[in-house]
Amino acid sequence: MDEAPSGRKAGSAREPVHDRIYDRLKARLITGGFMPGRAVTLRGLAEELGVSLTPVRAALARLSAERALDTRASRRVSVPTMTPARFSELMTARQLLEPEAAARALPFITPEKLAEIRGYDIALEAAIERGDVESYMVNNHAFHFALYSAGSSSSVLLPLIEMLWMQFGPFMRVVYGRLGTTNLVDQHREALVALEARDEAALRAAISADIGDGMSLIGTGLLEETGAKRP
């Protein structure tokens, strides 16, 4: 695995390689770039990304700690599969944490931030019409996290919520892949209205409704036939 003596030093010597690897894998997980159950090997990723085992190991260890990846008893890592119980817990945790994060961010929403958030919503609607699952997931994520991270607070809540999204990302991708985007409804309008009105209670309700809506889309029957397998 010889290295041309050129490339390495390019842009920023600051950010460690394993952070870049981590960011790439995280984005792939949240937008559903990994199939549930798929095995992820150190050497496979290392070769694909052109680095040694060391930074890949660090990135996978981090994702595994965040429950985004599953380290089996054999020490091999794979993308977690979904079970009805796990899905229920994930959505319950979202219902508990995300309205709170939104409420805490509300005082810090500037008109610029609101415009940014609204932009994601527009792109999201376009993605639904286009039937573009990938774009839908990207913009849905952007919408929620632009909101939650608006406040200077949330050094605690935000990482917890991000963990949850990484966990259901791969599964939702499979679901949307089967259902298509036509069944999706944009539930973000009430949230935007509440943001404009600075109405905390309405904002909480809107976020909660959005989560509940996504949850009810997934019949337990659907759970059976998609990513749900034996852990």
Add this chain to the structure above:
Amino acid sequence: MDEAPSGRKAGSAREPVHDRIYDRLKARLITGGFMPGRAVTLRGLAEELGVSLTPVRAALARLSAERALDTRASRRVSVPTMTPARFSELMTARQLLEPEAAARALPFITPEKLAEIRGYDIALEAAIERGDVESYMVNNHAFHFALYSAGSSSSVLLPLIEMLWMQFGPFMRVVYGRLGTTNLVDQHREALVALEARDEAALRAAISADIGDGMSLIGTGLLEETGAKRP
């Protein structure tokens, strides 16, 4: 750093070294074995524990991912310090997640489990009387997690809650170290009663009250003078 050719292979070849390191550090964090702000170095820990950098690095990466340790911009790792905002967020997250976890565990509480939990409470009261901060923290942790982990569920909630405990553990140790245990009140009685009665609402209320009580113990003035420093 020579190694006697003997020791290595002994008991279980199963569990990787970095998991053992992780467990030890986690326990130390939850029971307050680390001072907030203290620097944690790879080589320091490696030498202290008699292993190479590799497993220590893996363990620290995991703890850092779980926000139990803080990786500064310089890539050096340290025990996080507390700020009023962070403490507030931590307790809010606890208030949201822990009553839910308790409620979900309630149907799975067997008489044996209840006896175990009651045992922790007894040990906890003894620790308060004795003024034994270490024992108090150990048994308080054991009490809550024996309860939350009773259900077969909580593969999602439990890790989130554990993350929160690791984050305030070092800080609480400092606080109790200053206040002593005499100010502590055992708030677990109502929880035990609710468990016996299988009263979900009462259980939620009891857990919530326990958390709120611990929170109110910490005046914001106290926050200033303990572990709170610049991040």
Add this chain to the structure above:
DNA sequence: TGGTCCAAATTGTGATTACAATCCGCGACA
């Protein structure tokens, strides 16, 4: 035909080494 067992390949773990960035303290200069 079906099950078992062995060997090769795959994979994760841990130690070692080389290296770059940061930190710390001493000394020179204004």
Add this chain to the structure above:
DNA sequence: TGTCGCGGATTGTAATCACAATTTGGACCA
């Protein structure tokens, strides 16, 4: 005397190597 700058020491990062465990594939036997 105070401040800036330089050089050694400390520390984290990434690559490489050796090794043990698991998995996998097929051959062999019942």
